[in-house]
Amino acid sequence: xxxxxxxxxxxxxxxxxxxxxxxxxxxxxxxxxxxxxxxxxxxxxxxxxxxxxxxxxxxxxxxxxxxxxxxxxxxxxxxxxxxxxxxxxxxxxxxxxxxxxxxxxxxxxxxxxxxxxxxxxxxxxxxxxxxxxxxxxxxxxxxxxxxxxxxxxxxxxxxxxxxxxxxxxxxxxxxxxxxx
Amino acid sequence: xxxxxxxxxxxxxxxxxxxxxxxxxxxxxxxxxxxxxxxxxxxxxxxxxxxxxxxxxxxxxxxxxxxxxxxxxxxxxxxxxxxxxxxxxxxxxxxxxxxxxxxxxxxxxxxxxxxxxxxxxxxxxxxxxxxxxxxxxxxxxxxxxxxxxxxxxxxxxxxxxxxxxxxxxxxxxxxxxxxxxxxxxxxxxxxxxxxxxxxxxxxxxxxxxxxxxxxxxxxxxxxxxxxxxxxxxxxxxxxxxxxxxxxxxxxxxxxxxxxxxxxxxxxxxxxxxxxxxxxxxxxxxxxxxxxxxxxxxxxxxxxxxxxxxxxxxxxxxxxxxxxxxxxxxxxxxxxxxxxxxxxxxxxxxxxxxxxxxxxxxxxxxxxxxxxxxxxxxxxxxxxxxxxxxxxxxxxxxxxxxxxxxxxxxxxxxxxxxxxxxxxxxxxxxxxxxxxxxxxxxxxxxxxxxxxxxxxxxxxxxxxxxxxxxxxxxxxxxxxxxxxxxxxxxxxxxxxxxxxxxxxxxxxxxxxxxxxxx
Numbered sequence: 081x082x083x084x085x086x087x088x089x090x091x092x093x094x095x096x097x098x099x100x101x102x103x104x105x106x107x108x109x110x111x112x113x114x115x116x117x118x119x120x121x122x123x124x125x126x127x128x129x130x131x132x133x134x135x136x137x138x139x140x141x142x143x144x145x146x147x148x149x150x151x152x153x154x155x156x157x158x159x160x161x162x163x164x165x166x167x168x169x170x171x172x173x174x175x176x177x178x179x180x181x182x183x184x185x186x187x188x189x190x191x192x193x194x195x196x197x198x199x200x201x202x203x204x205x206x207x208x209x210x211x212x213x214x215x216x217x218x219x220x221x222x223x224x225x226x227x228x229x230x231x232x233x234x235x236x237x238x239x240x241x242x243x244x245x246x247x248x249x250x251x252x253x254x255x256x257x258x259x260x
Numbered sequence: 261x262x263x264x265x266x267x268x269x270x271x272x273x274x275x276x277x278x279x280x281x282x283x284x285x286x287x288x289x290x291x292x293x294x295x296x297x298x299x300x301x302x303x304x305x306x307x308x309x310x311x312x313x314x315x316x317x318x319x320x321x322x323x324x325x326x327x328x329x330x331x332x333x334x335x336x337x338x339x340x341x342x343x344x345x346x347x348x349x350x351x352x353x354x355x356x357x358x359x360x361x362x363x364x365x366x367x368x369x370x371x372x373x374x375x376x377x378x379x380x381x382x383x384x385x386x387x388x389x390x391x392x393x394x395x396x397x398x399x400x401x402x403x404x405x406x407x408x409x410x411x412x413x414x415x416x417x418x419x420x421x422x423x424x425x426x427x428x429x430x431x432x433x434x435x436x437x438x439x440x441x442x443x444x445x446x447x448x449x450x451x452x453x454x455x456x457x458x459x460x461x462x463x464x465x466x467x468x469x470x471x472x473x474x475x476x477x478x479x480x481x482x483x484x485x486x487x488x489x490x491x492x493x494x495x496x497x498x499x500x501x502x503x504x505x506x507x508x509x510x511x512x513x514x515x516x517x518x519x520x521x522x523x524x525x526x527x528x529x530x531x532x533x534x535x536x537x538x539x540x541x542x543x544x545x546x547x548x549x550x551x552x553x554x555x556x557x558x559x560x561x562x563x564x565x566x567x568x569x570x571x572x573x574x575x576x577x578x579x580x581x582x583x584x585x586x587x588x589x590x591x592x593x594x595x596x597x598x599x600x601x602x603x604x605x606x607x608x609x610x611x612x613x614x615x616x617x618x619x620x621x622x623x624x625x626x627x628x629x630x631x632x633x634x635x636x637x638x639x640x641x642x643x644x645x646x647x648x649x650x651x652x653x654x655x656x657x658x659x660x661x662x663x664x665x666x667x668x669x670x671x672x673x674x675x676x677x678x679x680x681x682x683x684x685x686x687x688x689x690x691x692x693x694x695x696x697x698x699x700x701x702x703x704x705x706x707x708x709x710x711x712x713x714x715x716x717x718x719x720x721x722x723x724x725x726x727x728x729x730x731x732x733x734x735x736x737x738x739x740x741x742x743x744x745x746x747x748x749x750x751x752x753x754x755x756x757x758x759x760x761x762x763x764x765x766x767x768x769x770x771x772x773x774x775x776x777x
Contacts, residue, residue: 100459100468103475103500142358201613208657213360225358226464236409236471239464241322243356 096255098248099229101239107234108209111168112198115183120196122234129165129256130230131186131249133242134212134223136173137185140171141224150227151189156250164232164257167193172214172223174203210236229253232260268729297611300430300450301328301624304338310345312337316365316388316404316413316427317352322462323425324353324363334429337411341404341433344757345369347396347411351388357421358463363390366414367421368700368703369431369723370575371409371552373401373749376701376776381749382753383414383671383700384773403636403753406435407552408450408526408577416669418769420763421466424532425456432526434626435700436579439554440563442582443625448524449515450623451508453572453593453610455534458503469764470658472500473601476658480600480692484734497595505534505593507610515591516616517584524548524625526579529572532763533603533644535694535724537594539569540582553703553719559640561718569594573696575761576722582613589613599727601689602693603762637703637719641746644684651738652697652725652760652770653690659769660760666769667759674772679750688738689725695770696761697741698722701752705744719746722761752776 102225110122110132122130131150135143151165157165169186171177174197177185179223182195197203207214214223227240229252303312312335326334337345365388376382379397388394389648412428413419430450437444459465470516504511517523524726529536540543544699546563550553556563568580590612653661660666663674677683684707687697703719708725726739759771 098460100461100464102468102471105471105475105478141356211467211474211658215361217362220355222356222359222361224360224467225356226461226467239459239461239468241461241463244461 097238097252099227099240099244099252101238102236105236107230107237108206110138110168110170110196110206110209112196112202112206113179115179115186115195115197117179120194122178122230125166126234127232127260129232129253129260131167131253132170132210132228132230133168134170134172134207134214135225136171136212136221136223137177137181138173138219140222142206142242146225146227147186147189147193149242149244149246150193150240152246153249154190154192154255156246157254163192163256169193169195170196170206170240172212173201174198174200175219224225229256231256262655285774295510295513297373297449297451297515297619298508298510300452300508301333301335302338302623303335305343305345306331306344308340310337310339310343311347313348313350315350315352316353316422318357323456324357324422324427325425326427326429329478334427336432338432338434339400340435341400342402343400345398345400347398348393349388349396350393351390353390355390359421359466361417362577364388364418364655365413365427366394366413366415367396368414369398369409369411371577371703372398372431372668373404373703373751374398375751381756382754383703385755387415387585396621401434401749403749404433405549405553405557405635405637406433406439407549407554408528408579409552410528410530410577412530416667417767420532420767423763424528426454426530428452428454428528428530430526430528433552435452436524436549436554439700440615443524443548446522446524446625447517448621448625450525451525451527453505453527453529453531453536455503455531458501458661461477473658473764476601483600484730486670496597496599496602496604499606500604501590505531505536505608505610507591512609513611514614514618515611517613518584518615518618519584521584521618523582523584524579525582526577527570527572528577529574531574533574535574535596535605536572537569537596537597537605538572538578538610538772539592539594540585540589541592542589543583543585545570545650546697548581549577550625550718551577551703551721553637557635557637557720558705558718559638563718565716571596571724573694573722573724573761575698576720584615585613599691599693600607601691602727608654620758636748637746639660641682641705641744641748643682644744645681646683647652648683648685650685650687651690652687652695654756654765654770660765661769662759662772665772667771671773673755673775676775676777677747679753681747681777683745683747685743685745687725687743688740689728689741690736691737692727694727694762695725695765697743697758699745699758699774700756700760701776702746702749703745706741707744708742710739747776
């Protein structure tokens with residue numbers, strides 16, 4: 081069966097985005113459960129620009145750094161665009177990250193941020209879709225710490241490091257919103 | 261640091277069908293402002309010991325790097341057969357680097373026939389965790405052939421990140437002029453080729469690379485669906501990223517050589533993914549050694565091979581004599597076709613040979629050397645004591661296997677071999693991309709590729725397995741490479757590895773253990 085790849089519009093030129101631009105690929109599904117126990121799929125947010133970060137609530141390094149930057153990113157957007165972007169935080173530590181813990185953690189950064197968890201199988205599928213690696217070292221977890229940017233049609237467009245300048249993320253999110 | 265780009269006056273790249281070499285032709289280029297080829301600092305053994313401290317740390321760009329004596333550089337280590345390397349290795353990397361693993365590291369002394377046990381060339385259990393160090397003592401076999409070897413990290417899961425970003429250095433076993441007297445006194449150049457990622461998101465580059473691979477697979481499958489099977493897909497001559505290969509740290513360099521002068525170039529491909537197919541248009545190269553071993557060290561082989569170009573897979577080395585051209589000439593790497601889902605290796609200009617009137621600073625091939633007789637590699641190998649079939653495999657999810665098994669550090673050895681013997685291995689590539697087969701501790705002879713006898717057998721430690729082929733109806737025929745693997749030296753007793761040296765394949769499981777008894 082042929083794989084249909086969507087054309088990605090005028091933002092294809094990699095120099096116009098500030099992160100690491102990804103090739104066109106089918107949209108990931110990201111089927112999990114949100115912090116309100118509601119089943120979630122990435123397609124639920126079609127029409128919205130989506131940022132995804134994989135981490136855990138006990139994380140003291142990349143996670144708070146990335147989430148702080150993403151909160152700053154959303155605050156920096158023009159008011160009309162703030163509700164056209166959603167930030168998802170997917171746990172890599174489901175044993176300790178209860179739904180309530182995820183809700184408390186994500187809302188600490190921004191009330192619109194969404195925490196996601198799921199069964200081990202669903203999470204492993206999500207990790208595979210996003211090429212996420214994680215490994216435990218006692219209570220400390222090492223995990224892929226890329227910030228994923230997804231356009232309004234559900235396509236992964238680019239990656240940022242967790243310490244990427246906020247201005248670049250803001251510019252790219254605005255560009256994707258205006259292009260949607 | 262990037263030098264000014266070369267001005268390409270005209271480049272014509274032919275279609276890149278098939279596997280291996282992709283035909284290409286190039287008209288010479290002129291350099292607008294390339295740098296002079298850097299000469300790496302050296303650590304030379306003294307009193308039988310080469311001693312150094314090497315530190316792994318992030319550089320100012322957030323990329324893992326080697327530091328030596330306070331500078332971001334990997335020195336070239338010069339030793340003689342029988343010497344020792346005493347290397348104090350310090351891991352100053354952060355605890356994690358966003359890759360899903362603790363930032364462990366260790367070292368492999370690639371190509372040396374040396375003990376795979378601690379504190380030597382052991383990479384399975386040896387680890388310098390972040391904030392710790394390890395003291396290596398590596399003995400150079402008295403019978404080690406003179407040539408170019410190298411050192412690089414080998415932590416499972418992080419080899420690609422560490423090597424691809426530049427954690428690697430050259431290691432020269434001296435004495436090649438004792439075997440090839442015509443090389444004595446020539447100027448020699450140690451050339452390290454790399455292909456560092458250039459992604460703006462440094463840590464995320466690993467993740468991005470996996471997505472690029474996924475896209476290549478999707479494109480290949482789509483093309484197969486459209487043409488009913490065929491070869492389809494793949495754009496081996498088209499760059500996927502802005503990454504630029506480097507030659508001794510810069511994208512292009514001038515290489516000083518007088519017209520008619522003969523120089524020995526010792527070239528290491530220290531990249532994680534990229535193949536180089538080196539050529540100097542209009543000139544033939546005299547290949548004198550590959551993967552550290554003189555060509556003539558194989559019984560019955562000539563002292564050198566005259567070639568138009570030299571393909572160097574990731575981790576491979578080639579040592580060849582270059583003759584100074586009458587006018588400036590480019591050093592190019594032709595486009596290399598690594599298969600329909602393999603990493604693209606487009607043509608690139610690495611440098612320009614210019615007349616330096618003999619003044620540019622570089623070492624000369626030493627004429628003094630000692631090597632203990634008899635030289636084992638020169639003794640005709642005995643018939644194989646064992647025949648094995650080895651399958652290199654992968655799936656579309658980015659997992660890689662040998663004989664259906666993905667590497668685990670805790671897995672038992674796949675093979676147990678007897679020292680003092682040779683074995684014949686038929687290595688089958690069941691995938692749609694090249695794999696760079698590599699064995700630790702030992703070398704091998706390539707006897708045949710896809711059933712065709714190798715006309716110029718010589719010792720190697722890294723060799724490309726061509727991708728499988730497809731019939732028009734889509735049926736795939738795996739490629740096969742037949743090797744004679746040399747387990748004769750008893751110093752290799754212990755457990756070591758063989759794997760694909762395309763490092764993201766290695767990290768994703770295309771690796772297994774051998775125990776030598």
